[in-house]
Amino acid sequence: MLMTELTITPDFRPLGKSGLSVFPIAYGMWRFAGTSPEVALAKLNAALDVGITLFDTADIYGVEGGGSVGGSEKLFGKAMALDKSMRDRMVIATKGGIVIGLPYDSTAEHLTKTCETSLQRMGIDAFILSGYPHKQKCDLFARYVLPKLNHQPLQF
Numbered sequence: 001m002l003m004t005e006l007t008i009t010p011d012f013r014p015l016g017k018s019g020l021s022v023f024p025i026a027y028g029m030w031r032f033a034g035t036s037p038e039v040a041l042a043k044l045n046a047a048l049d050v051g052i053t054l055f056d057t058a059d060i061y062g063v064e065g066g067g068s069v070g071g072s073e074k075l076f077g078k079a080m081a082l083d084k085s086m087r088d089r090m091v092i093a094t095k096g097g098i099v100i101g102l103p104y105d106s107t108a109e110h111l112t113k114t115c116e117t118s119l120q121r122m123g124i125d126a127f128i129l130s131g132y133p134h135k136q137k138c139d140l141f142a143r144y145v146l147p148k149l150n151h152q153p154l155q156f
Contacts, residue, residue: 026054033062033071040079058095073121
């Protein structure tokens, strides 16, 4: 089957075992940074208006093009602050563990700090963990890191 032959219905799909259902297409925020909060808000509203509910970000998003770590999350938070009601219509997924120059830091201490910082940047109190640590083996993460993150206000 060719990609041009794929059909996607707007029916919501379960998001893993989270108990949440989302639109079948996510809004990837890799290149979200670099604009004003007002323009970012318009982009978010356009996505919500077509039914997108899952917004995928990462602490590393925003670095490309000379930006800073967390640039996408910061802008995302500023845009959501302009319309606090939109948060209720979103499922936010984020990732972490990439450290420029390492390339990964999968320690519990680093990932705990990454989670806390992501929450602060976005101005939210919970998100879905999606690939923590970014591109690493999830079985090791689940065994050694997740138990240390249980005190965090996160959804799995």
